[in-house]
Amino acid sequence: MNNRKRVVITGMGILSPLADNIAEFRQALFNKQCAISDSQRFSRWFANARAAEVQGPGDYPGLSDEIINSLDNAALWAYKVGKDALTQAGLINHQASLDETGLIIGVSSAGTEAFLPLFERRMQDFSLAKAIFSGGFSSCCASVSSLLRLKGGVELVATACTASPNAIGMAFDYIQNGKSQIMLAAGTEPIYLPTFAGFYALNVMHPESCTPFSGTPGMSIGEGAGALVLEEYQHAVDRGATLYAEILSYATSCDAWHETGPDPRANGAVQVMIKALHNADIAPDRVDYVNLHGTGTEANDRIETLAVKKVFPHSASLPVSSTKSWFGHTIGAAGMVELIACLVTLPEKKILPTLNFGTPRVNCDLDYVANDFREQEVNIFVKNNYAFGGNNCSLVVSTQPASVPVTAYQEKRVAISGIGAITALGHTLNEMLEAIWSYQKPVALQPVVFHQDTLAEVRELLEVLRATRQFETVLGYSLPDVTPLLPEQTENFKTFQVTGLEPRQHLRRYDRRKATRGGTFALIALSAALTSARRKIRKDGDEIGLIMGMSRGSQETTWKYLQSLQPDPCKVRTSEFPGSLMNAIATFCGISEGIKGYTTTLATGENAALGALTYGYEIIRQNLQSQVIVGGADEYFPSMALYMDAVTQKLHMTADARDYQIYGNASSGFVPGEGACMLLLEAPETAEARGAAVLAEIVGYGKSCSNGYFAAEQLSENAQALTLAIDRALTDAGITAKDIDLVCGSSNGSQQHSHVEIDAIWQSFQYEKPQVPVVNYNAFFGFVASSAGLLNLAVLVDCFRQQRVPAIPHTQLFCDDRLNFVREPLNIPIKLALLLGANESGNYYALVIKG
Structure with missing residues (x-):
């Protein structure tokens, strides 16, 4: 049997509509600030557009204007919170450690911003440099790992609303399997028009601010980023690091039910919590608190309540709450931002409340810690997130590192x-x-046949690039050099189909x-x-x-x-x-x-x-x-x-x-x-x-x-x-x-x-x-x-x-x-x-x- 390694958190970074650093974020939470408000960005298209948005262009010291202009917000935000987390952990200038540190990012809408001018019909704003450096879904991993000088390998998790807790779980595994003693996990999610429009058209947006488990159903969308440094316990102790918490285990599961709706029996949500608790060898009655996914939609709130009742024998007295009522649903960054909110408040023996809580909805009958902080010591807590497609993820966390015995496993050949x-x-x-x-x-080989709408976009875009001379400045060659690639002259543009x-x-x-x-x-x-x-x-x-x-x-x-x-x-x-x-x-x-x-x-x-x-x-x-x-x-x-x-x-x-x-x-x-x-x-x-x-x-x-x-x-x-x-x-x-x-x-x-x-x-x-x-x-x-x-x-x-x-x-x-x-x-x-x-x-x- 192999004893599992302890995995502790030694650094945190945050970028939220509430604050762009840990100290101010903690204070904003204790002040019970709600970041959801009217959206200036999306009100041009949508009536009653509400969101929790990051304000201002951001500050990225150490980055040149050229690099900043080449990156999208998904990458810039991940870089910012990642650097802050490494700085808090005391690792930002320790290259020997960075050489072994890997990066896992969770995100849902990466690679979108570079092409916004195309589907928002703003061709004149298209940047070829941004398309090259930020146009790929995984490009934020490459830019962040390069800028932070990490050499342990990268992965990008794209399971929508469970992406960032899943990224934490993968980083946890890296340390468990001995591939690294230090990992950086991040979640990053700017709000873009396609995302906002999709949720708006699904008619699941709250007209004001979301009120999870009570009042009018509906979600509030948010944006932001967060990062955690995960470290092997003894390695962290030996170098004198501050230990903020311990990740005890995690698990994922799939409902295998519907593309958007959760299993009405809550089987997937139940299974993922039971598996995560089993992996940590924690009995359900030892859990002190559950930070819920809590989107505020009728389906999520009802199913999640049912899942908690099925898993925890003490559900009637178990405090649970949703932090989406503070800063909205940050999609790919949700689990990360919400976990950090727990980590900066629970050590103060304060449980985050569910803001805006009113009359409980039918079948929502748990202790949702309504509206005000609760004074209570919490050691072991569960962090849940669920996503489209029935993707589920649960983390089991301790606020008191080394207080829970390590588990063991029988290693298998694969x-x-x-x-x-x-x-x-x-x-x-x-x-x-x-x-x-x-x-x-x-x-x-089969010829490439472009759709007429795409051809029109190509022609219009080429004219913009010709007028702004972006080929010369970005690629080093002029438009005549790519004349054979014009839509009407691509007879050799073929693929294996x-x-x-x-x-x-x-x-x-x-x-x-x-x-x-x-x-x-x-x-x-x-x-x-x-x-x-x-x-x-x-x-x-x-x-x-x-x-x-x-x-x-x-x-x-x-x-x-x-x-x-x-x-x-x-x-x-x-x-x-x-x-x-x-x-x-x-x-x-x-x-x-x-x-x-x-x-x-x-x-x-x-x-x-x-x-x-x-x-x-x-x-x-x-x-x-x-x-x-x-x-x-x-x-x-x-x-x-x-x-x-x-x-x-x-x-x-x-x-x-x-x-x-x-x-x-x-x-x-x-x-x-x-x-x-x-x-x-x-x-x-x-x-x-x-x-x-x-x-x-x-x-x-x-x-x-x-x-x-x-x-x-x-x-x-x-x-x-x-x-x-x-x-x-x-x-x-x-x-x-x-x-x-x-x-x-x-x-x-x-x-x-x-x-x-x-x-x-x-x-x-x-x-x-x-x-x-x-x-x-x-x-x-x-x-x-x-x-x-x-x-x-x-x-x-x-x-x-x-x-x-x-x-x-x-x-x-x-x-x-x-x-x-x-x-x-x-x-x-x-x-x-x-x-x-x-x-x-x-x-x-x-x-x-x-x-």
Whole structure:
């Protein structure tokens, strides 16, 4: 048995409509200030627009105007609170500690601000620099980790209203698994028009200020950010840090019920609290207080009240309250901001009240600590948050570190027992593998066909960029250089697309009305992984979890939703609002298959599914869940974002798949692909007891990130970061480079990405095994952004089975003669392989896989 490590909080940072620092935030709470008021920003569109908004442009000392103008508020706020938390913890100038510190950010609307001028019809305000540095969903992770000089790897949690408590939970796991002694967890959420319009159109906004559990139902939207430094207890004590609280445990779950509404039986909310308490070995009657999600809507308040009654035998006397009545519902930042509110008041033996409390609603009959602080000592408390899609998250926290005994767990080996995949090369894994082994001709690329509305936006935007000369100032080349990328001249703008797919040939249950293209791919791959592993979900969905890694999400649904903002945001299409969220595909899969265990969506960009794989690995290794499905999915859609990739020369313009040459001497970008890959993870003995084969095992992994996001030339630093991830993975697996039989990269094919992988492989293997075979199979099926690494892993698993290695396709002249690229199929013994992956913003993964 392994004793769990104590994880304490040693630093906090806050940015809220109430205050922008911890001291003033605490005082504002004790003064019972309510930040909800009339919104000047949104009143131009909406009647009775009310919100809790951060006022003023903010102060970011140490950042140049150029960087500030390149970042959106999601990134700037996360940087500000992260820096404040590290400063309070006494770590901001301790680079040795920062080198080992990872970053987990929770957010719902990242990457939005850069494109607001497009769907608000303010083309003249479009900033190419902001689009490049803040236009990606995960870009806030890259900018914040670079500016704060963190090198422990990053992840972005995108489960809407549970994103930030889930980020805290992942940071907690990093310390539990020994990957780091210090982690920075942050939640950040500015209010943008699409978010406000969606909730407004759903008719769930309160006309004044929300009154959770009483009076008129309705929510009040808010914005803000918060950050916590989490640290291993003994490490914090040894350096004399102040200990503000201890995270005892956390858990997530999924209702698997509805895209927006909670399970009326409160099963998911009950399950997540019971699991979190079980993980902490805390009996429910030992809990002193519950900080509720408490949105103020009728459905949430009724279901949450029911859940508390089902979990806590002393619910009639248990104080509970909602802090959303103070600063609104801050969506992705909600759990973080609300937890910090608890941490600055509970040590003073004061329980935060539910403000604006009036006549309790029907079935709302708990002790909601109405209107005034209550004097009471609280040691153990629970923090709950719930989100669209039935995502639930609970944290168990102690205000008195080291007052609760540590728990123990039986460490499990982590096996892959099922794989499902769909790509342009094949609708099943077997079809894909057969095509790879008998490769006769490449997949026919499909032309990109832009929607007329998108073409109009492109033309208008190009005129703005021409007039403001942003190409020259930002990219260094003029508009005539991108003339071939004008909408009328894109005959070589083609992609790997899945064609001829009949979903009902692959699925027992399939609701075409609710299925997006990406969701369909994910569900087909998920179903195939379950079949491969001989796993049927009946009434045991709570025994299996789902961790998705996303790059751009449901692009077509998002595009439709954003298009509906015009001409009247009050009449936006609510049917597309929940589907535009990054966790929508996980929601669709969870509901379709009845998956109710640990459920999370990471949106860290390219190779986000490798982040999902490492997270799923930890859930199984720590014996938190018996089985977890991990994966990623991408759908082709001719969006403005895809066009911007072409304009900024990230895409390889080609009419023939054979021109897509990974590690080639003349590589010039990537060719997009679409599809999905899903794996079932579990302990080997669990699979074998069911008669399922163990396909491979994950025996170690490492992560790292560079600090060169804003550097003009960052190849060397990025290669060093990947080298560090490889070193961490080998150390974690207890092996050295000489033990690796095969290295598989997942570079997208650009020269920059390829050279980072090549340099890192050479640095890691030049002394012990310089001729280790190196492969990469993305050119078979295109760069399927989120799941590129997993698709390569699926091929690796078949290499283990056959003890053969397919050649890298198409590439004739390789760009570096130091490495042993596999030019012809090999018959070699393979026991251990190293899988590499990168996000587009300098975040790196290395995993050791055992056959």
